[in-house]
Amino acid sequence: MGNGDGTFRSPTKFPSHGRISTALLSGDFNNDGKLDLAVLHIEEAASIAVLLGNGDGTFNAPIVTSIPRRAHTISIASGDFNEDGRLDLVAAGYGSDKLLVLLGNGDGTFSGPTLWKGGLGMDSIAVADFNGDGHSDIVVANEVFPASRISVLLGNGDGTFQSRVSFGVKGLSPQQVIVDDFNRDGKPDIATVNINGSSVSVLLNITPFSAIKPPVSQR
Numbered sequence: 001m002g003n004g005d006g007t008f009r010s011p012t013k014f015p016s017h018g019r020i021s022t023a024l025l026s027g028d029f030n031n032d033g034k035l036d037l038a039v040l041h042i043e044e045a046a047s048i049a050v051l052l053g054n055g056d057g058t059f060n061a062p063i064v065t066s067i068p069r070r071a072h073t074i075s076i077a078s079g080d081f082n083e084d085g086r087l088d089l090v091a092a093g094y095g096s097d098k099l100l101v102l103l104g105n106g107d108g109t110f111s112g113p114t115l116w117k118g119g120l121g122m123d124s125i126a127v128a129d130f131n132g133d134g135h136s137d138i139v140v141a142n143e144v145f146p147a148s149r150i151s152v153l154l155g156n157g158d159g160t161f162q163s164r165v166s167f168g169v170k171g172l173s174p175q176q177v178i179v180d181d182f183n184r185d186g187k188p189d190i191a192t193v194n195i196n197g198s199s200v201s202v203l204l205n206i207t208p209f210s211a212i213k214p215p216v217s218q219r
Contacts, residue, residue: 001057017041017049017062022074027087029108036108040076040091042069048076048089050108063108067091067100079127079136082159092122092140099125099138103159116161119151120144124176128188130154132209141177141192142166148173150190150203172197 001009018041025038034055039062041047046069049062067073073093081088086104091113099118102110121144130137135157142149148171151164171194182189187205194201 012057014051014059015062016051017064018045018047019043023076023091025076025078025089027078029087029104029106031086031106038076038078038089040073042073042093045069046073048091048102048110052108065102065110067102067113073100075123075125075140077125077127077138079138079155081136081155081157081161083135083157088159090125090127090138092118092125094121094123094143096122099140099153101159101161114159116153117164118142118153119149119164119166122151123174126177126179126190128179130188130205131207132187133157137161139177139179139190141174143173143175143195148194150174150177150192167203169194169201169203171199171201174201 016039020043021039023040026035029036029050034053036053037051039049046067047064049064051059051062076091078087086106088104089102091100097120098115100113102113118140119142121142122140123143124141126139127136135155137155138153140151149166149168151166153161153164169192173196174192175195177192179188189205190203192201
C-alpha cells in the first residue's frame, strides 16, 4: 500500500490458487465499486482466479474459472465485449494462434471461453475502440520473426469479433503492445516494444472518425 510520498508499506500476501502465474489484472469484476484482481495460471489445470476486493487493500479467497490450457498463455486484458455492463476477459499465449474470450457473469466468474484467431506468437494484448463504433476491439503483439506484426480484431459489441487484420511494426519481434493517444487527436494509437530490434514502433490511428472515449484497458 502506498504512503503517498513514493514509499510503500510492507507487502501483504494473498493466495491466488495456482502455482505458475503469468499475468495480473485489476478491475471491478462484481460491480461493487471496489477493485478486484484477476490472475492467470498456466499449469496443467489452467485457470483464471479472481480475488474480490474489500475496498481496504485486502482480498477474498480466489474464485477460480478453468480455461483450456494453451501453450504459454501469458497475457490478459479486460473490456466489456458484449456491452452488458460486466467486465469480460481476453487471454492470449505465445504458443497458440487462438485468443480466449471469457464473458463476465458479474460475480467474479466467467462463461466460455470462445476462441478467436489472433495470429502466431501472441505476447501481449490491449483493448480499445479503434474504429470509433463504440465497441471494444482487441490488439495483440505477434512476436514472430521475421514477419513481426500486430493484429487487430474489431468487436461486434455482442462478444464476437471480426477476422483479424494485421499491420507491420517495422521492428523485430514486438513483445508488448500498449494503447494511448500519442498525437492528441482523440483516437487510440498503438505502440510496441521490439525485443530483437532495440526499438519502439508507434502506429498512429488514421481511421476517419471523431474523438471517442480513451482506451479501455491494457497489460
